[in-house]
Amino acid sequence: MPEGPSLYILKEQTTQFVGKEIVRAEGNTWAIDTTRMVGQPIVSLRTWGKHFLIEMPAMVVRIHFLLFGTYRINEGRDKPPRLSLGFADGSVLNFYACSVKEIDQDIDAMYDWAADVMSDAWDPAKARKKLRACPAMLACDALLDQDIFSGVGNIIKNEVLFRIRVDPRSTVGALPPAKLRALVQEARQYSFDFLGWKKAFTLKQHWLAHAQKICPRCHIPFHKAKLGKSDRRSFWCERCQKRYG
DNA sequence: TGGAATGTTGGAAC
DNA sequence: CGTTCCAACATTCC
Structure with a gap:
């Protein structure tokens, strides 16, 4: 389920609920x-990266x-929902195996909308500025940093680095300006391709690097390792992805 | 079929 | 007190 584009699809699929009053709310969330x-209308349904925000007059x-969360619209599934919302017209929105939390602050103060790669408010210059502020950070960590690239996940990370021909172990500060710019640009571009x-249900067949064995450009085996602060899988080609720094 | 994976959090450990 | 580490969560696929 994760990664920003999937949340974008969820938002598109749930516009029907905006403005409707919740008449039933239950689930195994603690x-x-x-x-x-119950009794509150949905004011808006928004996303910030991998976060799905249900805004009501009195709470968000x-x-x-x-990793494993799912949802269903107007149907159930074989597991009990973590949160199930029912509406007066009989429509239902179900969430499973997800984290549910109330946000008790002003969401506009809390979220930097310019960091969301799927957002109209996405600001590439601001992302570059954030990157320049942490030159020692690895390229693989930078792409997964939700404060810089909100919505980017491990698949997008590997595909972006392959597209721009940068080794995941490169440091941000060592990237030439054109590469830094390409990193930021492709983070958004690839997210929309994703x-x-x-x-179209054809995502996997378009993977060029993620979980692949052979580089489609060089036809040599990919390197595979768990890299970075969060020890996430990286796939890269030693021949066509250059290591900076 | 056991292990790994599109991810994050919170508390322990240092 | 700040930073880092690690278990926990929970589902699907190979």
Whole structure:
């Protein structure tokens, strides 16, 4: 489920619920009092990267799908929902195996919308500025940093670095300006390509590097290692992806 | 079929 | 007190 483009699809699929009043709210979430949602209309459904935000007049609930979360619209599944919302017209929005949290601050103060690669507010110059502020950071860590590239996940990371021919172990500060610019540009571009392929159910077949064995450009084996602060899988080609720094 | 994976958090450890 | 480490969560696929 994760990665920003998937959340973008969720937002598109749930526009029908905006403005509707929640008449039933339940589920096995322990983190919020679901009864407080009953009687409230949905003011907006928004995303910030991998966060799905349900805005009501009196509260904002944040859904995070982590690695395994799923959702269903107007149907159930074989597991009990973590959060299930029912509306007067009989429509239903179900969330499973996700993190549910109430946000008790002003969301506009909390979220930097310019960091969301899927957002109209995405600001590439601001992203470059954030990158220049941490020159020692590895390229693989930079792409996964949600404060800089909100919505980018491990697949997008590997594909972006392959596209721009940068070794994941490169340091941000050692990247030539054109590469830094390409990194930021492709983080958004690839995310929208991801979106299109995901909608067409052809995402996996478009992977060039992620979980691949042979470099499609050089036809030599990819290197594979767990890299960076979070020890995430990286796939890269020693021949066509250059290591800076 | 056991292990790994599109991810993050919170608390322990240092 | 700040930073780092690690278990925990939970589902699907190979």
